[in-house]
Amino acid sequence: MKRKSLSIIVAAGLSAALALGGCARASQDSAGAPGEITMWTHSAGNPGELAVYKQIIADFNASQHQYKIVQQNFPQGSYNDAITAAAAAHKLPCLLDMDGPVMPNWAWAGYLQPLGLPDSLINSLLPTTVGRYRNTVYSAGYWDAALSIFARRSVLDKNNIRIPTVDKPWTLDEFDAAVTTLKANGYATPLDLGAADTGEWWSYAYSPMLQSAGGDLINRGTMKSADGALNGPDAVTFFTWFQQAFTNKWADNSGPVGNQRFIDNKVALSYTGVWNAKDALAAVGGDLLILPPVDFGKGPKIGGGSWQWGISAGCPNADGARAYLKFSFQDSYLTAFADSQVVIPSTASAAAASKYFSDTGALHQFAVLSQKFALARPATPGYPVISSTFEKAAKDIMNGAEVKSTLDTAVQAIDTDIKSQNNYGF
Template sequence: MKRKSLSMLAAAGLSAALVLSGCGRASDSSSGGSGEITMWTHSAGNPGELAVYQQIISDFNASQSKYKIVQQNFPQGSYNEAITSAAAARKLPCLLDMDGPVMPNWAWAGYLQPLGLPDDLIGSLLPTTVGRYKDTVYSAGYWDAALSILARKSVLAKNNIRIPTVDEPWTLDEFDAAVATLKSSYRTPLDLGAADKGEWWSYAYSPMLQSTGGDLIDRGTMKSADGALNGPDAVKFFTWFQQAFRNGWADNAGPVGNQRFIDDKVALSYTGVWNAKDALQSVGDDLLILPPVDFGKGPKIGGGSWQWGISAGCKNADGARAYLKFSFQDKYLTAFADSQVVIPATAAAAKASKYFGDAAALRQFAVLSQKFALARPATPGYPVISSTFEKAAKDIMSGAEVKSTLDTAVKAIDTDISSQNGYGF
């Protein structure tokens, strides 16, 4: 899916998760006549993505006579409402897509059944395209996204700044020195994407936190954020984050996206693969797709995007599984990648892609995803974690005291976890 704003897509899913978590745990999936399997997507208004779905469905329906996939598409803005209404009425479709980090909440709420696809298929996918809750696979996706720092070779060369590589990324000291140097040529040398909102904040900035040694939650227990989100490493990262804005290295002036880099108003742009095609068309061979900065504990970027699951009450679960297994053919994954400029979930599909093949212009994004991507915490409490993180990070960006702001965030997250009896952990 080509995304103008990550937050626009994820907000619907996160809001849905919060509503679903308060619902009952039984559901009857809607379906038509015998053999009909209802499938819902959030893809209305995205003709490229819909064309691939329509091809898969047409091919699957023609390949056998036992099942028939019936697709219904919703605009992104109303998908949340459709899902929550169907959940309340116990009429969820058999097949439904969801943003990856939301899945554990839906599984915990009883709205999903284990995916049940073959182990060899699941094993062929990028780890961040497979959704697990408590070691059980509930969802899988055709593609993932990745983040990078975009730059111009000519700008770095002019300023005698080393071009970082996957094997030797910038250290934080190097990055700080580079941005400070570029400040002499650019009023704001770095676009961190801080004009965006919603899920972008956790997706984009929690990997930096994790690279420093902190995290959104203690992933060993999933029962508390204490020590992870407010420990010394977290304080260190957020002190740097606040200083980046205080120094005038970055701002939150907007616009959302990568336009300031395209217009050469910033030298470095922390952005996603969904903006890479436009950057490539504008900057051409001068474009650099750089790895993330190593804040001290190894480079990290966010991973985990839209995935497919089967509702718990699906009356044709075998057919739904047969369809999903059919849909994960490499040719379809490549079609999604080349239509939407997203990273295919299998190595074979990536190899065949015009954007992500071995010698393709955007291949580096696939490499970054394979080496550095980290999924967000697989806990039903993630929606609260994400919204709490966003508020704390924005407050710190605006000048709030770092440690006390993080302590407040930890208290909010831990209170939610306690109120839900640990979300099953």
């Protein structure tokens, strides 16, 4: 099952609601007893995750008598609608979770306040689990996800393909040679890139490849334009390769979404994430390889930044909300999230205690990949438009569109949005 961290970006309706709010601060209507702190999550239907939250809340509420956390859980499919309605009515909860790339949009619109947790805590977390907008921390998360290439050692050995390492990943030439060899030796489609998926997966999965090639979604130095980053020579080179991967039938977009084709040995290499690792390990056992990403020329990259917690701007009990969040980042809770959800803990000490991600854990490689190669998506309020525009352009190129003109059109759409919003505060 695909992790929630890869959910479709917040609906356009939410962005519109936030934009209409400008930088006006949201009022917060607890409607409960003094000291009650409302907390909304997107985790309904996920019993493992909810069990950890239940324990944290029970422990915090028992640890003091000034504040009481009152939790409300929404199914992921309706969570964004609930947030949209609450934002429009100025009745956001005190504590709310959000997909990391969305946070700058919320902060820009004035619906979040600076997180205000101690620097010592923030500095102990994986950088991609900390959400910043204009150098201010607004959110932080308990875990992150990571991508890898799954392979079978026996298949690579049989085909005399070098097994890449973190210190010496595949170059693009090696990768091309590997898939060519695999296609010539029994795999009609040797590579599963996950192209049957939709939404935020496209930016999360493929923009790191673009960044490894030297391009990007936007010029991160200014956050004011995508020109030269998304349509420059490095971007054109990468997307030409991306298109050829489908033209050469190394990959396709026929599905299914997930890692099943690798488990069934219908593909030799699967570009997928930690959320599929447990099932792959059960099916493939000791033959499973968790490989680093390909170096497209400027160093390997993988996506980073998943669900995180923030405090609404109008929260009447912000000190209590902050106290709860500080309490909740204990390593024992982070390890519990990691082992119940198969996600990477946000501190090294919590990872060291994890049955999956410790030095001897079967999935330790994911913790290494996250530490070494993860790159957060651009921290700009314009990210929802950037992400949807990137997805459209990449799909068009996959389906045969001319590369440079398609990227130029995407840049124009992104830059038009940025200018219409007065550069989103940059």
